[in-house]
Amino acid sequence: MKEINVGIIGLGTVGTGVFKILGKFPQIKTLKIAVKNINKKRNIEGLDESILTDNPFEIVNNPDIDVVVEVMGGVEPTFELLKTAINNGKHIVTANKELLAKHGRELFESAKEKNVVILYEAAVAGGIPIIMPVKTILGANKVEQLAGIVNGTTNYILTKMTEDGISYEQALKEATELGYAETDPTGDVEGFDAVYKLAILSAISFNKRVDYKKIYREGITKIRKEDILTAKELGYRIKLIALAREIAQGLDLRVHPMFVKADKLLANINGVTNSILLKGFPVGEVVFTGAGAGEMPTASSVVGDILDLATELKYSSYPLPLMRCKHEESAVQVDINETYNEYYISLTASNNPGAIGVIGTICGRNNINLSVVMQKGTNDDNTAEIVVITETSKEQDVQNALRELIKSDCIKEINSLIRVMN
Amino acid sequence: MKEINVGIIGLGTVGTGVFKILGKFPQIKTLKIAVKNINKKRNIEGLDESILTDNPFEIVNNPDIDVVVEVMGGVEPTFELLKTAINNGKHIVTANKELLAKHGRELFESAKEKNVVILYEAAVAGGIPIIMPVKTILGANKVEQLAGIVNGTTNYILTKMTEDGISYEQALKEATELGYAETDPTGDVEGFDAVYKLAILSAISFNKRVDYKKIYREGITKIRKEDILTAKELGYRIKLIALAREIAQGLDLRVHPMFVKADKLLANINGVTNSILLKGFPVGEVVFTGAGAGEMPTASSVVGDILDLATELKYSSYPLPLMRCKHEESAVQVDINETYNEYYISLTASNNPGAIGVIGTICGRNNINLSVVMQKGTNDDNTAEIVVITETSKEQDVQNALRELIKSDCIKEINSLIRVMN
Numbered sequence: 001m002k003e004i005n006v007g008i009i010g011l012g013t014v015g016t017g018v019f020k021i022l023g024k025f026p027q028i029k030t031l032k033i034a035v036k037n038i039n040k041k042r043n044i045e046g047l048d049e050s051i052l053t054d055n056p057f058e059i060v061n062n063p064d065i066d067v068v069v070e071v072m073g074g075v076e077p078t079f080e081l082l083k084t085a086i087n088n089g090k091h092i093v094t095a096n097k098e099l100l101a102k103h104g105r106e107l108f109e110s111a112k113e114k115n116v117v118i119l120y121e122a123a124v125a126g127g128i129p130i131i132m133p134v135k136t137i138l139g140a141n142k143v144e145q146l147a148g149i150v151n152g153t154t155n156y157i158l159t160k161m162t163e164d165g166i167s168y169e170q171a172l173k174e175a176t177e178l179g180y181a182e183t184d185p186t187g188d189v190e191g192f193d194a195v196y197k198l199a200i201l202s203a204i205s206f207n208k209r210v211d212y213k214k215i216y217r218e219g220i221t222k223i224r225k226e227d228i229l230t231a232k233e234l235g236y237r238i239k240l241i242a243l244a245r246e247i248a249q250g251l252d253l254r255v256h257p258m259f260v261k262a263d264k265l266l267a268n269i270n271g272v273t274n275s276i277l278l279k280g281f282p283v284g285e286v287v288f289t290g291a292g293a294g295e296m297p298t299a300s301s302v303v304g305d306i307l308d309l310a311t312e313l314k315y316s317s318y319p320l321p322l323m324r325c326k327h328e329e330s331a332v333q334v335d336i337n338e339t340y341n342e343y344y345i346s347l348t349a350s351n352n353p354g355a356i357g358v359i360g361t362i363c364g365r366n367n368i369n370l371s372v373v374m375q376k377g378t379n380d381d382n383t384a385e386i387v388v389i390t391e392t393s394k395e396q397d398v399q400n401a402l403r404e405l406i407k408s409d410c411i412k413e414i415n416s417l418i419r420v421m422n
Numbered sequence: 423m424k425e426i427n428v429g430i431i432g433l434g435t436v437g438t439g440v441f442k443i444l445g446k447f448p449q450i451k452t453l454k455i456a457v458k459n460i461n462k463k464r465n466i467e468g469l470d471e472s473i474l475t476d477n478p479f480e481i482v483n484n485p486d487i488d489v490v491v492e493v494m495g496g497v498e499p500t501f502e503l504l505k506t507a508i509n510n511g512k513h514i515v516t517a518n519k520e521l522l523a524k525h526g527r528e529l530f531e532s533a534k535e536k537n538v539v540i541l542y543e544a545a546v547a548g549g550i551p552i553i554m555p556v557k558t559i560l561g562a563n564k565v566e567q568l569a570g571i572v573n574g575t576t577n578y579i580l581t582k583m584t585e586d587g588i589s590y591e592q593a594l595k596e597a598t599e600l601g602y603a604e605t606d607p608t609g610d611v612e613g614f615d616a617v618y619k620l621a622i623l624s625a626i627s628f629n630k631r632v633d634y635k636k637i638y639r640e641g642i643t644k645i646r647k648e649d650i651l652t653a654k655e656l657g658y659r660i661k662l663i664a665l666a667r668e669i670a671q672g673l674d675l676r677v678h679p680m681f682v683k684a685d686k687l688l689a690n691i692n693g694v695t696n697s698i699l700l701k702g703f704p705v706g707e708v709v710f711t712g713a714g715a716g717e718m719p720t721a722s723s724v725v726g727d728i729l730d731l732a733t734e735l736k737y738s739s740y741p742l743p744l745m746r747c748k749h750e751e752s753a754v755q756v757d758i759n760e761t762y763n764e765y766y767i768s769l770t771a772s773n774n775p776g777a778i779g780v781i782g783t784i785c786g787r788n789n790i791n792l793s794v795v796m797q798k799g800t801n802d803d804n805t806a807e808i809v810v811i812t813e814t815s816k817e818q819d820v821q822n823a824l825r826e827l828i829k830s831d832c833i834k835e836i837n838s839l840i841r842v843m844n
Contacts, residue, residue, distance in 0.1 A: 021562055022706055121559055127705040133551040137543050140443055140725035265711065268690060282718035282725075283549040284445055289687060289709040303562035303704075308744060316738040320513035322730060377494040 004310040006093075007059035008033045010072030011052075014095055014122070016044060017070060017299030025303070027310055032059050032146040034072075046111040060085035066313070067306060071122075071298075079103050086110045086118075091313075094307045095122035095298055101196035101212040102115040104203070105230050108325055117323045119305035124197045125274045127297025128290040132308075134204050134278070136322055141280035145203040146244040147421065150197045152272030152292045153188035154220050155161060156180045158257075159270040161228045162237060168223055180272055190219035191240065191255040202253055205278065206246060208331035215338040216254035221255055227346060227416050230376065230387055232257055235345075237267040238418065250332030252339050259344050259420040265289075266421075290326040342371075342420035344389050345398075347405065348413040351384040355410045359388065360406065366401040368393040383412055389420065426732040428515075429454045430480035431503060432494030433474075436517055436544070438466055441720030447725070449732055454481050456494075482507035487734070489728060492516040493544075493720075500526050508532045508540075513735075515727045517544035517720055523618035523634040526625070532745055539745045541727035541759060546619045547572050547696045549719025550712040554730075556626050556700070558744055563702035565627040568666040569843065572619045574694030574714045575610035576642050576662040578602045579677075581692040583650045584659060590645055600692055612641035613662065613677040620664040624675055627700065628668060630753035632842050638758040645679055649768060649838050652798065652809055659689040660840065672754030674761050681766050681842040687711075688843075722806035759818040764793075766811050767820075770835040771828065773806040777832045781808065784830065785825035788823040790815040805834055811842065 002029060008015055011033050022028050023046050032054035053059070060068055060081050068085040068241040070092065072078055078099050082092055085381070086107065094100065100107070100123055111118050121131045125148070128279070134143075149155050153175060160171040172189065175181035187193050199212035220240050231238050236259040246254045253263075260267040265287050274292025279285050291297035312320045349355035356373055363370055372389035379385070390398065405411045426449060430437055433455050444450050444467050447842040455469075456478035464471070474784040475481070482490055482503050492514065494500055496774040500521050504514055508529065516522065522529070522545055533540050538830045543553045547570070571577050575597060582593040585704065594757075597603035609615050621634035642662050653660050658681040682689040686708050696714025706803050710826065713719035734742045771777035778795055785792055794811035801807070820839070 002629075017704065025562075128708055129551075129555040129559045133555055135728050136558075137551045137554040137723065137726040139729045140447075140722050265687075265690070268687070280722075282439065283722035284713045284716075284719050286550055286712035288711070289711065291640075291706045297706050300562050300702075300705035301559065304559040307561045308558050311743045315743045321733045321737045322744065 003027060003029050004066050004306070004313060005029050005031045005064050006067045006069050006306060007034070007062060007065040008069045008071065009034045009056045009059055010036045010070065012071070012192070013295045014071040014298045014302065017295035018302045019044065019047065019121040021299045021303045023308070028306060031065055032062060034059050048266045056081050057084065060090065061088060065090060067091045067093060067301060067309060069306065070096055071302065072102055073098070075099050075102055082107060083110060086114050086116055088115055089116060090325060091116045091307065091309055092118040093302055094118065094120050095302055097193065097200060099198035101199040103391040104200070105209060115322050117309065119309060119323060120200065121305050122298045122301035124201050125276055125288070125290070126292040126294060127300045128274060128276065128288045128292065129301070130276055131204060134201070138283060139277070140279065141277060141283050144246055145279040146201060146205055146242070146276065147266060148274070148276035149203070149239055149266060150242050150274055150276065151188055151194045151240060151290060152274060153181045153185065154294060155274070156272045157189070157271065158220060158223070158238055158240065161223070161225065162232065165225060165229070167225050168221060189221050190216045194240060194242045194255040198244060198253060198255055202244040202251065202273050203327060204325060205244065206251055206328040206331060208251065208329055209327060210251070210253065210331050211333060213387050214333040216256065218234050218256035220257055224416060226376070226385065227418060230346070231344070234372065234389070235262050236260060236420070237262055239266060241266070241421065242286065247334060247339070249338060250334045252334045254336055256314070261421070311324065337399065339395050340392050342390055342392055342422055343397060343398055344387065344416070344418045344420055345402070346415035347386050347411055348383050348415060349386050350410045350412065351378045351382050352410065355384070355386060358408050358410050359386065359405065362404045363388070363390070363401050366397040366404070368397055368401055385415065425451050426488050426735060427451050427453045427486050428489045428491050428728060429456070429484060429487040430491045430493065431456045431478045431481055432456045432492065434493070435717045436493040436720045436724065439717035440491060440724045441469065443721045443725045444728070447729060450728060453487055454484060456481050478503050479506065482512065483510060487512060489513045489515060489731060491724060491728065492518055493724065495520070497521050497524055500691070504529055505532060508536050508538055511536055511538060513538045513731055514540040515724055515731065516540065516542050517724055519545040519615065519618035519622060523621040527620070527631060537683060539731065539742050541731060542622065542744060543724035543727050544720045546623050547698055547710070547712070548716065549722045550696060550698065550710045550714065551723070552623065552698055552710050553626060560700070560702065560705060563705050563752065565700060565702040566668055567701040568609055568623060568627055568664070568698065569589055569688060570620070570623070570664045570696070570698035571631065571661055571688060571691050572664050572696055572698065572714060573610055573616045573662060574696060575603045575607065577696070578694045579611070580642060580645070580660055580662065583645070583647065584654065587647060587651070589647050590643060611643050613639045616662060616664045616677040619676055620666060620675060623668040623698070624673065624749060625749060627666065628673055628753060629749040630673065631749060632673070632675065632753050633755060636755040640678035642679055644838065646838060648798070648807065649840060652767070652768070656794070656811070657684050658682060658842070659684055661688060663688070663843065669756060669761070671760060674756045676758055679786065679840050681840055683843070687716045759821065761817050762814050763817060764812055764814055764844055765820055766809065766838070766840045767824070767840055768837035769808050769833055770805050770837060771808050772832045772834065773800045773804050774832065777806070777808060780830050780832050781810065781827065784791040784826045785810070785812070787821050788819040788826070790819055807837065
C-alpha cells in the first residue's frame with residue numbers, strides 16, 4: 001500500500017490527539033511535527049522526538065511531505081504557512097475555522113491552481129460529520145436553512161444558567177474553572193467562533209462564497225437570569241444559534257441568542273454538545289449531534305480527512321472531485337435590518353396603568369403586532385419589568401420601535417431583545 | 423460534462439421521488455423506468471411515458487445504462503435483476519434493505535469481480551446520511567456501539583401509546599389509518615425491517631460480514647399500556663432499539679424494545695423520525711436524526727448516491743475507493759443468552775406477603791440482583807402486578823429465573839420483560 005507522508009503543525013491538545021490516532025494507521029506516516037517550544041518536556045507514547053522541529057517551514061517546504069495537517073490555530077503565521085504548503089503542491093487538512101473564514105478564498109483559489117485540496121471537517125463542530133455529508137451524500141438537496149449550536153462554551157454557560165438559575169458571570173466562572181472557557185473568553189462568548197463556523201458551513205451548504213464580516217453577530221454576555229426564567233415559563237430555552245436561511249433577497253446569516261421551543265431537538269442539546277439542524281429539499285430536516293471540541297472528537301475528523309484523502313490519492317489523481325469546493329460566486333448577504341423575526345423584548349417601565357398602552361401604541365405604529373404581553377412583578381423604585389413577544393416583524397421596525405420606546409417617559413430601560421426561532 | 427445514464431426499476435413512492443429530483447441534474451439522464459403496470463394512469467411532471475417498460479430486464483441488459491437504480495423492493499425478482507445488472511458491468515444504487523441483508527454477500531462479491539460498486543445510503547434510515555459518513559469521514563474510529571431508532575412505524579406507535587396512554591392495538595389502528603403502517607404490518611412491528619437495517623449498518627460499522635438470521639429480534643406487539651406507564655413513572659421511555667455492541671466474545675446484535683432514560687436524546691425522538699447513535703473512539707457519541715422514510719427523504723439519499731457516483735466516474739476509474747465495502751471477514755455473532763443487561767420485568771403474583779420474597783429468592787439463586795421492586799396495585803382476583811428492575815445480569819440467568827418463577831405457586835404470569843439501556 002502506498003504510504004502517505006504527513007507533517008503536523010501544532011502539538012497542542014488536538015495535535016496530540018491526531019498524532020496518537022494516526023499511529024493506528026500504518027498507511028499514514030508522520031514525518032515531522034512542528035512545535036512552539038522544542039525543549040518542552042513531553043510524554044507522548046510512540047513519539048520519536050527527533051521528528052520535532054520548532055520551524056514549521058521545515059514542514060511546508062519538505063519535499064517528502066504529501067499532506068500538511070494544520071492544528072496550530074490562529075491566522076498568523078498559519079496563513080503564510082499554508083500558502084507556502086499549497087504552493088509547494090501539498091494537500092491541506094486543517095481544523096482552523098478562523099483562518100478559513102478570513103482567508104479561505106485565497107487559500108482555495110491557490111489550491112485549485114496547484115491541483116491540491118483543502119479538507120476541514122474538524123473546523124466546524126469538531127467530531128460531528130457535517131462538511132463531508134453536505135459536500136457528498138446530501139448533494140441532491142437545495143439547503144433552505146441551517147440552525148446550529150456550534151459553540152460548546154456558550155452552550156455550557158446557557159445550560160448552567162438554565163439548570164441552576166445562576167447569572168452569566170457565575171456560569172462563566174464555572175466554565176472557566178472546568179476548562180470549558182478560555183482565560184479570555186471573548187472569541188466564544190461574543191460569538192466570533194460561531195461566526196467563523198457559520199461562514200464555512202453556509203458557504204458549502206448554499207454553494208456561495210460568504211463574507212464572515214457581514215454576518216450579524218451578538219454574543220451571550222447580556223443574557224440575564226430573568227430572560228432564562230421567562231423563556232422557561234413560556235416554554236422556550238435560550239440558545240446561541242448560528243442561523244443561515246436562503247430568503248428572497250439573498251442569504252440571511254447571523255449568530256445570536258434565540259428563544260427555541262422546549263420540545264425542539266436543539267432546545268434539548270445541553271452542556272458542551274454541538275448540534276446542527278439542516279433543512280433542505282428533498283431531505284427535510286436532518287440533525288447532526290455530538291462533541292464539538294476536544295482532543296479526541298476533533299482528532300476523529302482530522303484523521304478522517306487524512307484517511308479519505310489517502311484513499312483517494314491511492315487510486316485517483318487530482319481533482320479528487322468529491323473533495324473539492326466548487327462554489328466561486330459570492331453570496332448576496334442580507335442585512336439583519338431587512339429580515340423578519342419574532343422577538344422577545346424585556347423592558348423596565350414605570351409601574352403605572354399607562355405603560356402597556358404606550359408599548360402597544362408605539363409597537364403598533366411601527367407595524368409590530370404583539371402576541372404576548374406580561375408584567376413580571378414590580379420593583380422597589382415603582383418600576384416593573386414588562387415582557388412582550390411579537391408576531392413576525394421586520395428588524396428595522398423593531399429597532400425603530402425600541403428607539404421610540406426608550407424616549408417615552410414611562411419606559412426606563414430596554415433590558416433585552418432576543419429573537420425567537422419559529 | 424459527461425452524462426451518466428440511469429435506469430430506474432420501480433416507480434412507486436420512492437421511484438417517483440427519485441425521478442422528479444433527478445430532473446434537476448442535467449448531468450444525469452434517466453433512460454428507462456421499469457414499472458409493474460405499463461397501462462396505469464400516471465401524472466408525473468416531466469415524464470415521457472415512452473421510457474417506461476414493464477420488463478425490468480430491458481434495464482439491466484441495456485448497454486447504454488451506466489447505473490441501475492433499484493427502488494422496487496422485495497427479494498424476487500430484484501436479486502436476479504441486480505445480479506444480471508452487475509454481470510453486465512453496471513453500478514447499482516438501491517434502497518432495498520431486505521435484499522442487501524439477505525443477499526448482500528453475493529451481490530458485493532460479484533460487484534467486486536465486475537469492478538462496479540453498490541451504493542445504498544437510502545437502505546438505512548431513509549434520508550439520514552449515515553452510510554457515507556461511516557464509510558468515509560468516521561473512518562478513523564473504532565465503533566463500539568450503535569443504538570438506533572430505525573423504524574418509523576413502530577416509533578410512531580410507541581409515541582402514541584406514550585403520549586395518549588392508548589393500547590398497542592389502538593395505536594396500530596391510527597398508524598394504519600395515517601398510512602404509517604402497512605395493511606400487513608408484520609415486517610415493521612415484529613422488527614424484521616429494523617433487523618435488515620441493523621445487519622447493513624453494523625457490517626460497515628464493524629467491518630465484518632453480518633448474518634441477519636443470527637440477529638436477535640423481538641417486536642413491539644406485546645408492549646402493554648402498563649409497561650409504557652411504568653416506564654414513564656420510573657423516568658424512561660420505551661423505544662424499539664436496533665443495538666450493536668462489540669463485546670469480548672464478538673458482535674452483540676439485536677432488535678428489541680428497550681427502556682431508555684428520558685433525558686437521553688433517543689428517548690426524545692418521537693413519531694416517525696429515525697435516529698442513530700454511534701459511539702466510537704475517538705469521536706465519542708454522534709447522533710444522526712431525521713426522516714427515516716418517505717418519498718422525498720429517501721429520494722435525497724438515492725439521488726445523493728447517484729450524484730456522488732457520477733462525480734467519481736467523471737474523474738476516476740474503478741475501484742472508486744471511497745465507495746467500496748472492504749470487509750470480507752465474517753463476524754462472530756454472540757447469542758443473546760450470553761449477553762449482560764439490565765431488565766424490567768412485570769409479573770402477576772398472588773397478592774400475599776410472600777410473593778416478593780419468592781421473587782427475590784429465585785432471582786438471587788440465579789445471580790440476579792434487583793435494584794427496584796414495586797407493587798403496582800392489586801387486581802380483583804386477589805392478584806397484584808409486581809415490577810422489578812434488575813442490576814446487570816446475564817440473559818441466560820434471567821431466562822432461567824423466569825422459568826422458575828412461572829413454576830412457583832405465587833407467580834401467575836410473566837407479563838413483560840424489557841431490557842434497559844444503560
